[in-house]
Amino acid sequence: MRGDVRxxxxxxxxxxxxxxxxxxxxAIRGKAVIVCGGLTGRGVVSSAAYExxxxxxxxxxxxxxxxxxxxxxxxxxxRMERYIEVSLQLMRILKDFTPLVEPVSVDEAFLDVTEVASxxxxxxxxxxxxxxxxxxxxxxxxxxxxxxxxxxxxxxLTASVGVATNKFLAKVASxxxxxxxxxxxxxxxxxxxxxxxxxSEILGVGRVMEKALQEMGIHTIGQLWPVSxxxxxxxxxxxxxxxYYLSRGIDDTPVVTEWExxxxxxxxxFERDIKDLRVIRRQLYDLTEDVVRQLKEMDLRAKTxxxxxxxxxxxxxxxxxxxxxxxxxxxxxxxxxDILLREKVELKERAVRLVGVSxxxxxxxxxxxxxxxxEEGAGLEEASTEDSKR
Ligand SMILES: [Mg+2]
Numbered sequence: 001m002r003g004d005v006r007x008x009x010x011x012x013x014x015x016x017x018x019x020x021x022x023x024x025x026x027a028i029r030g031k032a033v034i035v036c037g038g039l040t041g042r043g044v045v046s047s048a049a050y051e052x053x054x055x056x057x058x059x060x061x062x063x064x065x066x067x068x069x070x071x072x073x074x075x076x077x078x079r080m081e082r083y084i085e086v087s088l089q090l091m092r093i094l095k096d097f098t099p100l101v102e103p104v105s106v107d108e109a110f111l112d113v114t115e116v117a118s119x120x121x122x123x124x125x126x127x128x129x130x131x132x133x134x135x136x137x138x139x140x141x142x143x144x145x146x147x148x149x150x151x152x153x154x155x156x157l158t159a160s161v162g163v164a165t166n167k168f169l170a171k172v173a174s175x176x177x178x179x180x181x182x183x184x185x186x187x188x189x190x191x192x193x194x195x196x197x198x199x200s201e202i203l204g205v206g207r208v209m210e211k212a213l214q215e216m217g218i219h220t221i222g223q224l225w226p227v228s229x230x231x232x233x234x235x236x237x238x239x240x241x242x243x244y245y246l247s248r249g250i251d252d253t254p255v256v257t258e259w260e261x262x263x264x265x266x267x268x269x270f271e272r273d274i275k276d277l278r279v280i281r282r283q284l285y286d287l288t289e290d291v292v293r294q295l296k297e298m299d300l301r302a303k304t305x306x307x308x309x310x311x312x313x314x315x316x317x318x319x320x321x322x323x324x325x326x327x328x329x330x331x332x333x334x335x336x337x338d339i340l341l342r343e344k345v346e347l348k349e350r351a352v353r354l355v356g357v358s359x360x361x362x363x364x365x366x367x368x369x370x371x372x373x374x375e376e377g378a379g380l381e382e383a384s385t386e387d388s389k390r
Contacts, residue, residue: 005187007118007140008255009111010162010170011094011147014179016107017047019157020086021076032073036063039077046078050179083107086155088297093150097143102255110167112255113143137163141184148182164190168203168251175201190249195222202246204239212236221247264294265306267356273312275351280309281341284355288337291359292330301326302359305336309345310354319344326363333359 013019017035022028032052036043043063055070066073087106094101100112117139144161151159160181162173169190173183176193185193194201199221200210212235218224224232224247232240245251266287274280284307295302305327306320319340327333337357341347 005114006112006165007114007137008164008167008170009113009140009144009147010164010167010174011090011109011111011151012160012162012171012174012178013090013107013151014158014160015047015049015053016086016157017078017083018049018052020083021079022049023086023156024082028074032057032070034063034066034070034073034075035078036066036075037078039063039075086157089155090151090159093154094147096150097147100255100257102257110170110255111143111147113140117143137184137186144182144184148180166249166251167253167255168246169193169249171203172197172201185249187249191222194247194249195220197221199224199247202243204242209236209239263358263360263362264291264298264300264302265356265358266290267308267354269310269354270352273351273353275347275349277342277347280347280352280355281338284337284341284357285334287355287357288334289330291357292328292333295328295359295362296365299365300362301328301365302333303327303361303363304359305333305340306358306360307337307340307345308354308356308358309341309347309352312351312353314353316354317345322361326361328365 018033021033021035022030030051031049032055033049034045034052034057035047037046038044040063045057045059045061045063045066047059048057048066052066052070052073055073057066057070057073063075067075083106087103090107091101091103091109094109094111098111098113098116100115102110104110117137140163144163148159148161151157158180160174160178162170162175162181162183162185164170164173164185165187169185172193173185174181176183197220198210199205199213199218201221205213213219213224216227216235218227224243227244229241229244232244234240236243268283268287270279270283303326304320304322306318308316308318310316321336321340323332323336341355
């Protein structure tokens, strides 16, 4: 890393679920689209288009209340699989700029572009518009603008982008000019920008904390500055120190590139207990196909393959093999799973109630092959089916 100033970008899609619905159905574009977790009873709004926000509808609001505020709204039930599909498209675009991408949620991510935004084009780094070596934030700004442009061009959606020296400030920046916003907060500007923002802008300040601070007469971030670190720690424990530093725009938390699951797995219960090996094998094959796809989507490879068999009397056994070279090929994984089933499981005359397969001991797939995988446009709708706990 050059110098000690990082360059962090926060990307946040605008009214993501509602925007995806508008994307998929041009007839409702620009209307007061309100996506809900459920349309009846205790349903809650999960995303409101800006046209609906004008009338006060917003996320986390009960649907009945949103209907009162915005009776002309177009209320839709959320389609999580579709949003995940679009989300993966977003993450692929982001990973084109740097491998240092930390997804925060389906529509939000941090990027650490310190390195890519410093490199000169001739070094194979990020090309800048003028062909000049970018100084200070110019490179990072350019990356931020290109991210916005590509999201618009390739996804026909808008994102708000913030550029700053750390994650907290980048997130504040992306939130300041929504929707379709772009904002840079430099080290020199940070105190001026933070000063009058409500304390609830600080990561981790929820309603309870906000109230406690208000009782101290603290409503804005700037009002925290006169309070000493010792006093904040005394009042709020460990979080007091976060308050102290974040209020000053200081945040050392790194961009964490991969959320790494310990295993991926799937199992399924037969409608009735099965003795026929062919049926059991077929089911295990289908499950293996699913988990391998999931493994590839996460750019991971597995060293340990485990199968699970539950007999009709609920006795459950697992059989594992650990292989020398981490695998992400269906043929390899299935080869081992099949051997485990046929050679290590006693099936004769015993009815089987459930089979499952899981992959563990996961390692990162090499980067070159990740790109290759992306080009293939692997079907991604399985991303939500992880059920390794089952
Ligand atoms: Mg968003």
